[in-house]
Each structure stands twice: as structure tokens, then as C-alpha cells.
Amino acid sequence: MTGLELPRDRGETQPAIRTRLPAWTAVFGLPLARVALAAAAQLGLALAFAAAANPAPWRWAGAWWVAWLVPVNVATLALLARRQRAGGERFGQLFGPPSQPPRRDLPWYVLALVVSVPLGVLPNLLLGRLLWGSAFAGTTSSFAAMPSGLVWLLAALVPLTQGLAEPPLYLGYVLPRLRRLGVHRGRAIAITAAAMSLQNVFFPWLWDWRFALWRALMFLPLCLWLGWLVARRPSLLPYLAVAHGVMNLSLVFLVLRVSIPLG
Secondary structure (H helix, E strand, O other), X not given: OOOOOOOHHHOOOHHHHHHHHHHHHHHHHHHHHHHXXXXXXXXXXXXXXXXXXXXXXXXXXXXXXXXXXXXXXXXXXXXXXXXXXHOOOOHHHHHOOOOOOHHHHHHHHHHXXXXXXXXXXXXXXXXXXXXXXXXXXXXXXXXXXXXXXXXXXXXXXXHHHHHHHHHHHHHHHXXXXXXXXXXXXXXXXXXXXXXXXXXXXXXXOOOOHHHHHHHHXXXXXXXXXXXXXXXXXXXXXXXXXXXXXXXXXXXXXXXXXXXXXXX
């Protein structure tokens, strides 16, 4: 008998636990790396603002988060592609199996959009009302004016990089690998949704518990819904990635609103 051939009737053995830990580390290493990249990007910009004698460099770096979101997304894509190559897979495989004929996915896609829009908006507003007494209080502290040329560049890059980075990372990478580890489907959806929602605390991180709680929970219902959709019908992921990118145009519109006075 070797060291790994321990009796099975005593439950999970210590060596078995150790062999499972690297798999869990591989699953959550990339989401944690994405959070670390966000923190590093905000810190780097805060140092630049501090060097320019800005009186509140961290808060201003946070208010510029839509700008540093793009390089964080690009780095996330590079890490995802590298991990896929290391596993002998292609990046495109993160978007699920070959798509069904469009007519088969269309009813599901329509359902996804009809439910996703209110789930993406209402918790945001309700939490703002609950935490601050104003539905838009969190939003006003999240954005700052930027040069108009940068804003128009972000209008092209934010939807593209968000659609390619977030849905594949959480719904195409984390969720399927949790299932491969034997995690029950409902639990895998919940864990994936929690990770996908909690990352928003660091986009941006502000030293305000109400803001952190707002960011942590505002998209949780939507993430649960998207996780259920992809677990139920993986061929929806490419369509959801496109919709996710388009919906993130709203971030650029909010920056544009404070950068270019209207009226």
C-alpha cells in the first residue's frame, strides 16, 4: 500500500484534501489576480495624483476607475489566455460549446434580457436608498470628469474588454471548473455569483463601508441569474458576453455626463 492508498471508510483523508487544494487554488487564482490588478491600478493612479498635489488622491483614483478598468481587463484576458494554453485549450473554449442554431437559443436570450435589465438596475437603486437615503448617492461618488478624448476612447474599449473578460472568467472558467471538482450545481452557481459580485468592491475601492456594501451586493441577484442561465444553457454565454459589453456602455455615459456639461 502506498502513502495515498488509505482506507476509504474513514472519510476524506488528509492527502486527498491536499490534492484537492491546488485545484481550488487554480480555480480562484485568476479572480483573485483580477482583484489584485484592480487594487494595483488604483494605487498607481493614486500615487500619480499625489505627485500632482491632488488633495484626495485615493478618492480621485477611484473616481477614474472606468479608465483603469480597461488595462485591468486586458491583463485579465492575458492571464486567461495563458491559463487556457497551459491546459491545452483555446481561449474561445471559455465561451462554451458550439452554439445551438440561433432559433433554439433566441427564446432563452430574450428571457435573459427581459430579466437581466431590472435585476441589473433595481438592486442598485434600492440599496442606494437603503444605505444613504438616495438611490443615486453611490453613483455620484463613483465617477469624475475626464478629458473628452479619453471618454470617447473608453466608449470603444470598455464594452469590448468587459464583454471579453468578465463573463468568460466567471461563467466560462470558474463555474465549469467548480462543477468538475464535484461541487453541486446550485452551490457552484452561488459561489460563482458571489465571486463575480464581490469583485465590484474593488472597482473602485473607497474607504466607506456603505459604498463597499453597495458595490458588493448591487449585482448579486443579476450574477445569480446569469450563473443559472449558463449552467442551464451554456450556449448562451457568447450572447450574454455581448450583452454584458453593451450594458457596460452605461459606465461611459455616466463619465460623459460629468465630463461634458449638457444644456
